Amino acid sequence: MRISASLTRIIGIANVVVVTVAVVGLSLLPSEQRPHARPKDVAKVQGSVAPPSQTPVGEPPGVVATPEFARQVHANEAGLVPVLMYHRILAKRLASIDRTPDQLRKELEKLAEQGYVPITARDFATGDIKVPAGKFPVVLTFDDGHPSHFALDASGNPKAGTAVAVLQEVARKYPGFRPVATFWINKEPFGLTDRESQAAAVKWLVDHGYEVANHTWNHPNLRVLRKKKVREQIVRLERLLKKLGVPQSRTMALPFGSMPRPKKLARTGSWDGTRYDFAGVFLAGAEPSLSPYAKKFDRGAIQRIQSNGKKGECRKWCSQYWLEWLDKHPGERYVSDGDPARISIPEKLRGKIDAKRGLQVIAY
Ligand SMILES: [Zn+2]
Numbered sequence: 001m002r003i004s005a006s007l008t009r010i011i012g013i014a015n016v017v018v019v020t021v022a023v024v025g026l027s028l029l030p031s032e033q034r035p036h037a038r039p040k041d042v043a044k045v046q047g048s049v050a051p052p053s054q055t056p057v058g059e060p061p062g063v064v065a066t067p068e069f070a071r072q073v074h075a076n077e078a079g080l081v082p083v084l085m086y087h088r089i090l091a092k093r094l095a096s097i098d099r100t101p102d103q104l105r106k107e108l109e110k111l112a113e114q115g116y117v118p119i120t121a122r123d124f125a126t127g128d129i130k131v132p133a134g135k136f137p138v139v140l141t142f143d144d145g146h147p148s149h150f151a152l153d154a155s156g157n158p159k160a161g162t163a164v165a166v167l168q169e170v171a172r173k174y175p176g177f178r179p180v181a182t183f184w185i186n187k188e189p190f191g192l193t194d195r196e197s198q199a200a201a202v203k204w205l206v207d208h209g210y211e212v213a214n215h216t217w218n219h220p221n222l223r224v225l226r227k228k229k230v231r232e233q234i235v236r237l238e239r240l241l242k243k244l245g246v247p248q249s250r251t252m253a254l255p256f257g258s259m260p261r262p263k264k265l266a267r268t269g270s271w272d273g274t275r276y277d278f279a280g281v282f283l284a285g286a287e288p289s290l291s292p293y294a295k296k297f298d299r300g301a302i303q304r305i306q307s308n309g310k311k312g313e314c315r316k317w318c319s320q321y322w323l324e325w326l327d328k329h330p331g332e333r334y335v336s337d338g339d340p341a342r343i344s345i346p347e348k349l350r351g352k353i354d355a356k357r358g359l360q361v362i363a364y
Contacts, residue, residue: 063133065337067364070344073134074330075337075364078349080288081124082116082326083139084319085304089148089163096314099307101161105170107307107319111138112174114327117336118167120211121182122250125280125299127292127357132176133338136326139289140167141282141304143215143253145185147192150201164205179208184215184253184282187240195243202244214238214252214276222260230260231271238276250279257284259301267300286317288326291334293343295354337362 065075084107088098099107111118116138117131124139131137142149142163151159158165163181171179183189183205189212192198202212216222217236225233234252241249252266260266268277278299280292285304290297308318315321326333337344343353347363 063338065133065339065342065344065362067344067362069133070337070362071364073337074335075133075344076331076333076335076346076349077129077337077343078291078294078345078352079334080326080332081137081139081291081334082288082319082322083121083124083141083282083285083302083304084307085284086140086142086149086163086307087144088146089161089166091161096312097306097308101163101166103309104163104307105166108140108167108170108177109174110323112170112177114323117176118178118180120180120209121253121280121282122211122213124289124292125251125278125302128340129292129336130340131336131338133336135176135336136333137336140181141253142181142183144219145183145189145191145215147190149183150190150205152201152204156204158204164210180210182211182213182251184213184251185241186215186219186237187217189240189244199244202241202246206246211251212241212244212246213249214241214278216252216255219255221256221258222254222266223258225260227260227265228271230265231269231276234266234269234276235271235274238274249276251282252276252278252280253282253304254284259283263300288322293353293357293360295352297354 063069086099086104088094089101089104090098091100093100115135117135118140119129119131119137121139121141123129124137129137148161149163151162153159158168167179167181171177189198190201192201205212214234214237216233217240218233220233222230222233238249254266266278266281268275270276280299280302282302282304284306286306287303288305289303292299305322306314306318308314308320310318310320341360342362343357343360344362344364345353350361350363353361
């Protein structure tokens, strides 16, 4: 239709202005409307005009999406995103949810070959998805801070065979495959008991772009705890993270995927004068997550997929099944437009996007 075609052109031209206004407008919101805004951040944002093309290390240079470009790369930022869940990485598996370093490597290589690019759970939950145009975000998550996830060797590098060493190796082999992941830890991160080595481990991870965040103090079933105990479990771990030099958590994973009652306790609250306010609470899950821009996205209960082959209970619901499913249903998958400031979608999916994101939408 003529009207909509010229309208699209006008919208395309107006996009830069609109998004800039939206970003600046957002930065001017009172801080209580922006979870986790600290006074220092507010001052920093207000002091400068939003730079849309800032490119942090390891991230693709920004592009400015247009409807034509979005159509060319089949962008669909209303699509599904796999958030993969790993537990122990052991050469000899002891439980069905364990994976071997070789199984981890094979899964990561397959993801790289299929066009996935890792982002952290924090980037996903906050909608800060920086993935090149035409590629698909994947979130790699490791629960319980097990020693098999990360350790430093004598020369201060990730110890061979740990999850981080495997991920770094895969990233070297596939340069577009960004080595980032989220580690949800408890009171003894990576099996370390002294503060000094805990802090050194966590510092290496944070310095290299990994996210280290909250999986509660000692991994209780939150569903059966009293409200105050739930808050205490979360705050104690927040305080440990702070002592270890980690920025305040924006995400948490529920131990056993078990939701406290009421559900809201997991996302925001305070105990003994310390507040927490997460952008995302993650389940143990059984399916890909909705896009964080989707109207139906529930940041208080984000789905994950257990990494596993297609056996037994995992005949369905685990990673091999779902990654094959997404490959067979490319129209259902999140495809990036390469432009973190805009949300590109086929016109027919416009109704699926959260109304609050309306100004960012490019429909084609
Ligand atoms: Zn756990």
